[in-house]
Amino acid sequence: MQNISFTLNDKLVKVSVEPQETLLDMLRERLDLTGTKKGCEKGDCGACTVILDGEAVNSCLVLAVQVDGKSVTTIEGLEKDGELDPIQQAFIDKGAVQCGYCIPGMILSSKALLDKNPSPTEEEIRTSISGNLCRCTGYVQIVDAIKSLVK
Amino acid sequence: MNDLTYIKPQNLQEALAELSKKNEATYILAGGTDILISLKEGNIKPQYLLDISELSEIKGIKQEGEYLVFGAATTMQSIAESPIVKEKLPCLVSAAIQMASPQIRVRATIAGNLVTGSPIADTVPMFRALDTVLEIQGTGKKREVKLDDFILGYRKVDLAAGEMVTAFKVPLLKANQKANFIKVGRRNALAISVLNMAVKLTFAADKTVESARVVLGGVAATSVRAKNLEAFLTGKKMTEEVVLEAGNVVLQDATPIGDIRATAEGRKVLLSSRMVRLLEEFIN
Numbered sequence: 091m092q093n094i095s096f097t098l099n100d101k102l103v104k105v106s107v108e109p110q111e112t113l114l115d116m117l118r119e120r121l122d123l124t125g126t127k128k129g130c131e132k133g134d135c136g137a138c139t140v141i142l143d144g145e146a147v148n149s150c151l152v153l154a155v156q157v158d159g160k161s162v163t164t165i166e167g168l169e170k171d172g173e174l175d176p177i178q179q180a181f182i183d184k185g186a187v188q189c190g191y192c193i194p195g196m197i198l199s200s201k202a203l204l205d206k207n208p209s210p211t212e213e214e215i216r217t218s219i220s221g222n223l224c225r226c227t228g229y230v231q232i233v234d235a236i237k238s239l240v241k
Numbered sequence: 242m243n244d245l246t247y248i249k250p251q252n253l254q255e256a257l258a259e260l261s262k263k264n265e266a267t268y269i270l271a272g273g274t275d276i277l278i279s280l281k282e283g284n285i286k287p288q289y290l291l292d293i294s295e296l297s298e299i300k301g302i303k304q305e306g307e308y309l310v311f312g313a314a315t316t317m318q319s320i321a322e323s324p325i326v327k328e329k330l331p332c333l334v335s336a337a338i339q340m341a342s343p344q345i346r347v348r349a350t351i352a353g354n355l356v357t358g359s360p361i362a363d364t365v366p367m368f369r370a371l372d373t374v375l376e377i378q379g380t381g382k383k384r385e386v387k388l389d390d391f392i393l394g395y396r397k398v399d400l401a402a403g404e405m406v407t408a409f410k411v412p413l414l415k416a417n418q419k420a421n422f423i424k425v426g427r428r429n430a431l432a433i434s435v436l437n438m439a440v441k442l443t444f445a446a447d448k449t450v451e452s453a454r455v456v457l458g459g460v461a462a463t464s465v466r467a468k469n470l471e472a473f474l475t476g477k478k479m480t481e482e483v484v485l486e487a488g489n490v491v492l493q494d495a496t497p498i499g500d501i502r503a504t505a506e507g508r509k510v511l512l513s514s515r516m517v518r519l520l521e522e523f524i525n
Contacts, residue, residue: 092247109247109290110280132278133345145318145347151274152348155247156292199343220429221342 094158099167107154114138116154117164125165125194129223136222139195140164146202148221165194168201176239177201184235188226195222200236208241215240247290253298253378253407256291261380261403263289269405270294271314272349274341275357294350299407302326311409313352317364321346329413332420336367336439339424352406355388358396358463361434365392365464366456367422368409370439376408385410395462417444417451423519425511427502434459435503436512438467442474442523450474460495460512467494470516479523488517 091106098121107116114131117123117140129137131150138149141163168175177197180186187193196219203210203218210218215236224232250256260267266288270276273294279285293299299312302323309329311320320326320337327334340346340354340363354362365388373388380403388409391399400406414420420441426432436459445451453474455467473490477483497508 109245112277112281131281133274133341136342136344139344146344147348148274148344151277151345153247153270153273153277153290153292155249156273156294202343218343221344 092155094155096157096159097161099163105154109153109155111154112150113140113142113152113154113157113162114149117149117162123164123166127191127194129191134223135192136195136199136219137192139198139222141198141202144202144205146199146218146221163198163201165197168197175201177204177236180235180238181232184231184238186228186231186235188224188228192222192224192226196224196232204236204239210236210240212237245287245290247292249292250296253296256293256296257378257380257403257405259289259291260405263291265402267291271353272316272345274345274349275353293405294348299352304329304413305410307413308410309413311351311411313406313408314350315409317341317346317349317351317354318343320351330371330411330420332422332439333364333367333371333411336364336422336424336437339363339426339429351409355391356398356400356406358392358394358398360395360461360463361437361459362464363424363434363437363458366437366439366458367420368411369456369464369466370420370422370441370454371411371414372441372454373412374410375406376410377404378407379404383407389466392463414441415443417446418442419444419523421519421522423515425515433502436460436497436508436515438512438516438519440519440523442479444525448525449476449478455491455494457491457495457512460497460508465494467491469493479520479525481521481524484517484520484524487520488513491516 093106095104117126127137129135133148133151139146140149143160199219199222268287270290270292271294299314301312317337317340321334354364369388374385377384422439424437425435439456441454443451453471455470456464457467458464470491497505499505
């Protein structure tokens, strides 16, 4: 086991992890943050997307030990004082959520984009979620939700 | 697998020292987008994982004389966003930006894309067409090898125990040179290429092709130089007739197989038509 400490949703946490343990498994199994979804486990589906030091990454392809000293944001970290993040609210308002399984990843991919670029083009929006699969195929509403936040 | 040890060296010297004293069960972890899948699926059983993903000595892009030098652990995303690459070698941006997905591009490194030895790696044909030289280091030794010579066979590359690729030295394009890249996948994002191809042409003053470098991915066991096509283009002016004929000639350079992404016959049709499309941009 290795001890690591990192910032998780704005709070410093300390965790003991196995060297081969993925960030995804640590979040779900040790920290009970099951909002981060486990889909394909090989970087194809994007359901496990989290933000690592400002960039959207597949948490199934990052080792837990690699986030030592870094900052991680999961879907659980978006709501503040009972208020949903504007991206979460936009997804609801635009009917972008169907079965919901891809949505945490979709929201974090779009958050990584909007944090860096508050005025993306539609193409940049579509590129930003191109690593996230929605098998309900609700892409149009998802893109509409993100577009509604463009400044 | 329980005895796996994760090592994160603080600098390149330390990384090379670790690499030299460990055994063949030592694996280098760079972007992790390939190796962590192999690890999970049990295809590799590493004893040591050496994380080089944050070594500043092998990250980043800088101009050195007539070369752009890319640290081996430079990510696809850094290439796609780099002002100097956009200006000097936009063809590399085109290759990097078409790889996988944003989440993968922000982790995956150019050396990782190369040393896995896949015949269908997205950035290898363009680096090869540009006549890239690799810098390879082991403890106390450094050597350079042309990327053309580095690829030995299917998933085989010229790396000895204790060595790692540390930099890609890419010659800048001269005023009389032009290069470009095409990828064919079944969809835009996250598609492993069906095939890909890269071309660099050097023109003489009379606009004939002085020399050609054409590299094909996905049509043989490794990426390959299209020697027949290169010979065909050399000495010719790039006209519509020449480009159309090139689509036929290139088939002599390919020995594609059929797999889940395309049949062998389908690959030939694609190779021919996409080579024409790629070379059309060079008509002058």
